[in-house]
Amino acid sequence: MAKFFAVTIFVIALASAYPIVANSWFTQAPQDISTHGYLIDNQMHETMIEAGLAFLLSQILLAWFVWSFSNRPKGAKIGYFPGGAKTMVLAGFLLVGTEVLALGVFGTKAWAAVYFQPPAADALPIQVQAGQFAFYFRYPGPDGKFGPLHPELVNEGNQNYFGLDTTNDPASKDDIVAAEMAIPVNKEIHLLMHSKDLGHSFFVPELRVHQDFVPGLDLSLHFTATKIGKYEIVCTQLCGLGHYNMKAYLEVMSQGDYDNWLKQEAALQ
Amino acid sequence: MHDVSHATHHGPPTTFIRKHIFSTDHKVIGKQYYVLALVAAFFGMFLSWFMRIHLGWTNAAIPGLQLLSKNGAPGGVITPEFYLQMMTMHGTIMVFFVLTTAPFAAFGNFFLPIQVGAEDMPFPRFNMMSFWVTFVAFLALVAAFVVGDGPPLSGWTAYAPLSAVGEAAGPGQGTGQVLWAVSIGLFCIGQLLGALNFISTTLDMRTKGMSLMRLPLSAWAWFITSCIGLTAFAVLLPACILLILDHLAGTSFFIASGLVINDKLLPHSGGSTLLWQHLFWFFGHPEVYIAIVPAMGVVSHILITNMRRPMLSHRVLIYCMMSIGFLSYLVYGHHMFVSGMNPFSGLVFSFPTLVITIPATIIVLIWLGSLYGSRLRINSASLFALGFISMFISGGVSGFFLAQPSLDILLHATYFVVGHFHMVMGVAAMFGIFAGTYFWFPKMTGRMMNETLGKIHFWMSFVGAYAIFMPFHYLGLAANIRRYQAFTDDYLQKLIPVHQFITVAALFTGFAQMIFLFNLIYSRFWGEKAPANPWEATSLEWSTDSPPSWNNFNGKHIVVYHDPYQYGVEGSAGDYVMQTSPEAVTTPDEK
Secondary structure (H helix, E strand, O other), rough: OOHHHHHHHHHHHHHHHHHHHOOOHOOOOOOOOEEOOHHHHHHHHHHHHHHHHHHHHHHHHHHHHHHHHHOOEEEOOOOOOOOOOOOHHHHHHHHHHHHHHHHHHHHHHHHHHHHHHOOOOOOOOEEEEEEEOOOEEOOOOOOOOOOOOOHHOOOOOOOOOOOOOEEEEEEEEOOOEEOOEEEEOOOEEEEEEOOOOOOEEEEEEEOEEEEEEEOOOOOEEEEEOOOOOEEEEOOOOOOOOOOHOOOOHHHEOOHHHHHHHHHHHHHHH | OOOOOOOOOOOOOOOHHHHHHHHOOOHHHHHHHHHHHHHHHHHHHHHHHHHHHHHHOOOOEEOOOOOOOOOHHHHHHHOOOHHHHHHHHHHHHHHHHHHHHHHHHHHHHHHHHHOOOOOOOOOOOHHHHHHHHHHHHHHHHHHOOOOOOOOOOOOOOOOOOOOOHHHHHHHOOHHHHHHHHHHHHHHHHHHHHHHHHHHHHHHOOOOEEOOHOOHHHHHHHHHHHHHHEEEEEEEEHHHHHHHHHHHHHOOOOOOOOOOOOEEOOOOOOOOOOHHHHHHHHHHHEEEEEEHHHHHHHHHHHHHHHHHOOOOOOHHHHHHHHHHHHHHOOOHHHHHHHHOOOOHHHHHHHHHHHHHHHHHHHHHHHHHHHHHHHOOOOHEEEEEHHHHHHHHHHHHHHHHHOOOOOOOOOOOOOOOOHHHHHHHHHHHHHHHHHHHHHHHHHHHHOEOOHHHHHHHHHEEEHHHHHHHHHHHHHHHHOOOEEEOOOOOOOHHOOOHHHHHHHHHHHHHHEEEEEEHHHHHHHHHHHHHOOOOOOOOOOHHHHHOOOOOOOOEOOOOOOEEOOOOEEEEOOOOOOOOOOOOOOOOOOOOOOOO
16 A cells, blocks of 8 residues: 555656646646746746756655555664754755745846836836726827826716716827727837726736736836737736626737727727 | 643533533534534535536536525526635635634644643633634525625635625625625634633643643644634734625725726725735735644644654754744735735745745655654555645645746736645645544544545545646646636637546545545444554543543543653553653653
């Protein structure tokens, strides 16, 4: 029974590691299309190697010791691991401590790339509003200014998703509101986020950005997409019965296509 | 420490009600907690079955499910809101009423006083109250299935303002959510009363010779856990009260101004969404250790008995468990890396999260190093204890990923998180509970459990749990979002076959738990009679009858002469010397 246990753990450990080592389709993150994503992916890769080795080594040690030291006769001498508890404490501090510091220090770089650098002065501002169960996007129009929001004016029936007063607020008059997000490729985007009702989240796996919407707080993100294509923006913060279906599309376009898209949307307002 | 063997707090119970229902006997209360956890665990497991079937085959009709909720499952097909309601109940039931009650309140109540050599806890009536308040909390929670429009759908974390704004936010967010908050508030009171008793039992009720370092590791684990519980539940309780006030008194503790739902501007203003998250996770992360530290202690206790040797170091294990308890308060912010709190806080919370892996690793290394050269006995209890170590390692290494804010950008709110916490907190703690059950059942009931059924239960659970939860990690790496009742996103649809595989594994593993339940009930009534010390163990619970008398040691003076784990003793008649035996041993007490 003990040997069977040891073999089972050994097989489970190898079988668990196999899909990762083989880079199977169900373990792959969507392709990175951002300028900073490689930092996250590299960090993920390094952590996978370190955690994977720790996982395999510990499971194999467990299997080995159970195989070797079970069901021994009553008189069998108790053996002591060389160095006893001191070895274990030292190994814990040195091996894991070093790993912890390495991961902590290098991981900071990727985090800082997303959060600690301010957006470039010429980054394109886009406002995104999350609400049960849709995202809406607002572009400032030719004047480059967003008009103020009036929550009491929000009315989905007449498509005033943001609560804009286009009659009295001149800055709102040329604002462009859309249900999908179009951005030019290789241009930094400064995303201004707010929630209309509850907690939501903005996650585009390909862009390697993830940020919650917090009701009552204005938050922002900035990123640059490097590949033209259509991607999904998904909500990851439980927001009610339609949460699973709360999504929008992100279209990364050439500058020319983006300019055309903006003109078409402006005409629809 | 004082001699308490004469300190009888109450006489023997004389009526059926005082003996079996409103009992102040810590052993009866421990068993009551165990039965409550058992009922809760099967309820929670059935909910997970329904959810898994739905995730694999979204339109599948589950016969009879409409009985649980006519509107939630018309014709047996689960609606999106009912999926979330079941998910909320599954999480709440499992975390609070199973993972907290079984390893801590059930085993701790039954065995802590015996392991310290006391006749009962110092406050038996508080102890009785602790169970009954918890029982009422459970009733309040499941009542949500039949009251109003069902249970809340906001998850076991009940994030505000979804949990605070009432019915406007969705089905179950009115009455259901209030019942949830009342239930959890009551649960906190029950656990606070329990923690007070556990702490004072450990500090004040130890018998003659039972120094702190002579306490078994299980007793240490319960003591450390009760210290964590005392502070953690003391924070969750007011949080629940504030949440109830937001619902019933029109306050705005967790609701910001300017929120619009269904085109209606809410009248609230001035509240903070993040306040709930801080309060909740200040409790929530220590809660992980409230579930796992007792299991660590129980597993260590069982392993030592079956390895026939003490651990490489008793003290180091205790210090590591203490460090984990202390650090558990400093790490909670890793649940909130992308929550909108200051990104610098992410780094601050990341560091202790990584550091907490050091004591956790040392504990694992001590377990492994103690297995080396041991005389390991294989039985259902030791198999589950070894399975616990394997699961704890697997669930622990995935913590390396989630401790880093940069990786959380990809992994936050994905199945990677679900896989991580199910393995390290759910399955590992469950394995601790199973190990404890197979080990202590003879003492608790006076009968042995069936070993063959126990081993079948182990093999199915061990392989099954890996088959369920390892793929969760893969799905998370592929950015599969959690808490979705169906996968409509283009990039998620290709992952549905993996979900179907997991569903089959979950049904298989769940079936193994039926075998456990059968074994439990069968052995309780028809199992072989248990001797006082079937495992040749050393600690005090094995020095008394199986099951122990109402006053634990038949009124005898208990004097402790040794460390708790005198195994592998050379020159002794057996290979062990009990704590109560005055026999001299060649292995000196660890200094």
